[in-house]
Amino acid sequence: MGRWQPGAQQRLQQAALELFAERGFDATTVADIAARAGVTERTFFRYYADKREVLFDGEDGLQRAFVDAVAAAPAGASTTAVIDAALAAGGGFLEQRRSADRHFPRIRAEILAANDALQERELLKMAKLAGALAGALRTRGLDELSARMTAELIVAVFVTAFTRWIGPDEDRGLVDLQLDGLTALRAVLTD
């Protein structure tokens, strides 16, 4: 078996998701995942540090999409325009990823919902995203408070739209649902 196995990572992810859904996260081992994916445990560890990380693959990419969009917005852009650009980039990143497997994010969310430790890991990921966004906004010249509130707003809009997006009967896009949330937030704050 060569070092490079075409599709091994995708097969590992698919196998992990199936097993977590069938047996529960705690009852699934790395050996189980590797066996179902048809690779060795050693191959598993070439891609992931542990079984939990299979569920948090792509985290860096998502954060980069959000943060790069904030940094790339034109110098004179309004904060509203920067928010829109960040949400379009972050939401767009996940829309593209999902096109490979429509059910992945919903099944993943169900696995997370059944396990407090995984939920906490997800919350920490969102807190880190907010921290990174606040940093990028300060770099643009926003004061500390506005940067922090704007970052929290972006993450709140993203998370709320994401939860709707993966619902079984939702056919709208994530970016579209984010705009919906932003509109609702504006209405609430001016009510």
Next chain:
Amino acid sequence: MGRWQPGAQQRLQQAALELFAERGFDATTVADIAARAGVTERTFFRYYADKREVLFDGEDGLQRAFVDAVAAAPAGASTTAVIDAALAAGGGFLEQRRSADRHFPRIRAEILAANDALQERELLKMAKLAGALAGALRTRGLDELSARMTAELIVAVFVTAFTRWIGPDEDRGLVDLQLDGLTALRAVLTD
């Protein structure tokens, strides 16, 4: 030693905080905490399930202050008025608690900052607060999306103001700092 010990809970909290700050959270045992507080381990477990819970005492009270204020707002109140009432009640609750020991929340925050698992526990607490607030807002007749966005907004304003409030050089009140955050958020959304 009688079952009821005046001040035992306060002494346990004080002892735990001192030891966590001195030795770190992981290196401190329940036996250490009980010994420093001058009580038995059995007394410790009468008040707390484990050493971690000493840091999350009062969680229910905070959530109740926020949620009760949402429920108690007059029937025709605008969403903005409900947000203000919730923040005044939640912030006011913590201001009153802090009057007993000004340094407690800052020392607690430093202990949390040094420990990922404690940070995750704190994030879960805030996520639960947002969930409870969204429920109370739906009960008032807000649609699902507005309730969720409003709840996330309240928690974001609270958390951001709280972080400023416990800063060493901050002398403004938590409720006042929350109003500041709300103003910044409004400015950002209309920029």
